[in-house]
Amino acid sequence: MSPSSHNRGPDLTLIAGAAPSSASDSRPGPEGPAARELDWSIYMARAQGGDREAYRRLLEEITPYLRSLAARRVPNRSDVEDAVQDALLTIHAVRHTYDPSRPFGPWLVAIANRRIVDGLRRRGRTGARETPLDAEHETFAAPEANYHEAASEARALREAVESLPPGQRDAIRMLKLREMSLKEAAAVSGMTVAALKVATHRAVKSLRKVLGRQDRRT
Amino acid sequence: MITTPDLIESLVANAAPVRRLRPPVARAVGWLLFAALMLALLAISHEVRPDLALRLRQPEFAIGIAASLATGVLAAIASFTASIPDRSRRWLLLPLPALVLWVSTIGYGCLVNWISLSPSLPLGDEAGCFALLVLTGVPLSLAMLIMLRHAALLAPTRVAISGGLAVAAVTATALSIFHEHDASAIILIWNFGTAVLLVALGGAFGRRMFSWVAYAGK
Numbered sequence: 001m002s003p004s005s006h007n008r009g010p011d012l013t014l015i016a017g018a019a020p021s022s023a024s025d026s027r028p029g030p031e032g033p034a035a036r037e038l039d040w041s042i043y044m045a046r047a048q049g050g051d052r053e054a055y056r057r058l059l060e061e062i063t064p065y066l067r068s069l070a071a072r073r074v075p076n077r078s079d080v081e082d083a084v085q086d087a088l089l090t091i092h093a094v095r096h097t098y099d100p101s102r103p104f105g106p107w108l109v110a111i112a113n114r115r116i117v118d119g120l121r122r123r124g125r126t127g128a129r130e131t132p133l134d135a136e137h138e139t140f141a142a143p144e145a146n147y148h149e150a151a152s153e154a155r156a157l158r159e160a161v162e163s164l165p166p167g168q169r170d171a172i173r174m175l176k177l178r179e180m181s182l183k184e185a186a187a188v189s190g191m192t193v194a195a196l197k198v199a200t201h202r203a204v205k206s207l208r209k210v211l212g213r214q215d216r217r218t
Numbered sequence: 219m220i221t222t223p224d225l226i227e228s229l230v231a232n233a234a235p236v237r238r239l240r241p242p243v244a245r246a247v248g249w250l251l252f253a254a255l256m257l258a259l260l261a262i263s264h265e266v267r268p269d270l271a272l273r274l275r276q277p278e279f280a281i282g283i284a285a286s287l288a289t290g291v292l293a294a295i296a297s298f299t300a301s302i303p304d305r306s307r308r309w310l311l312l313p314l315p316a317l318v319l320w321v322s323t324i325g326y327g328c329l330v331n332w333i334s335l336s337p338s339l340p341l342g343d344e345a346g347c348f349a350l351l352v353l354t355g356v357p358l359s360l361a362m363l364i365m366l367r368h369a370a371l372l373a374p375t376r377v378a379i380s381g382g383l384a385v386a387a388v389t390a391t392a393l394s395i396f397h398e399h400d401a402s403a404i405i406l407i408w409n410f411g412t413a414v415l416l417v418a419l420g421g422a423f424g425r426r427m428f429s430w431v432a433y434a435g436k
Contacts, residue, residue: 094368096239107304
């Protein structure tokens, strides 16, 4: 392929007097795109008659060309391949509309452009109803990624502790949140160790009820 | 998703010989012959309006009927030509001059007969009118749809609008031949209304109808 020689698709005409190069020579010779297009025209004429080998060669040769056409209009790489396949399927479906007495290029480009534009419209339509998955929608296994949830749980816990009776609340704060020992807590609050134990036990029980937690940790 | 080389393989495997389309003008002539046959059958079953010879001598009637017939012929040629991928879409403008002439004769008829516009047609007359429209319009539309089914993947809406115009113009011609113009303005409005309706239907549902026929044919 010589991609340098075409920018706007093969708006070429058959060169007068150009001998139809034999179809056995599949290489697009140094004559350039005009000769290649003539080859394609011959392949298609044969394919219409049921020549599978010519058809395979034609499809294989036009595929990179279709890809370059699509890549110019379609931004997304996988969508480019979709457009190429769509164009190939359409060419297959309407191959009887090609008239071998006319140049092949305009026929090919018209079909390809049609399918590319249709595909862009279709993707535009579905794209309008979709939301892309951005980085901020992603979540990770690492605990730091889920601070949000943890924060809301902490608030729920704080509110639950707040709603306890004063004796139980102080016991929980001192023993569980500030992690004081029973002796220290007894000294600070003036409650007995036994009373602190009972208050903590009751507080944990009612917290469990409030938070609806089933876990056995205390 | 199937890879492109696999797709090419499967297309090659399905590359049965196809029959090339005849030149578009020849196909348009085929459709017009079918339309002529329809009109001939109608002429045998219905009777041609008794005052046809008389009316044909009136210039505005003769010009109107010639314009609608020309619109039908040109729109048919335009549809068949524009349905081929590599033909210019400017072909669709082909029936425009005849269409303008036709519409202006309708407008002129309306203007002249405005005063003689009778408030309503007898009900049976309108029903017969409608039956005639359906009898000519439906088979012609179906024939056009099937003959142009390859346009489903290419330019369905444009081609359907043009095809609708061809059917409408032929139908209107039939109406002027078979139906008595006692309340000519109303019949003319009917004509024009049908044309607009058919073209609008072609534009709105052409894409869907084409793809339906195209897939049913496979």
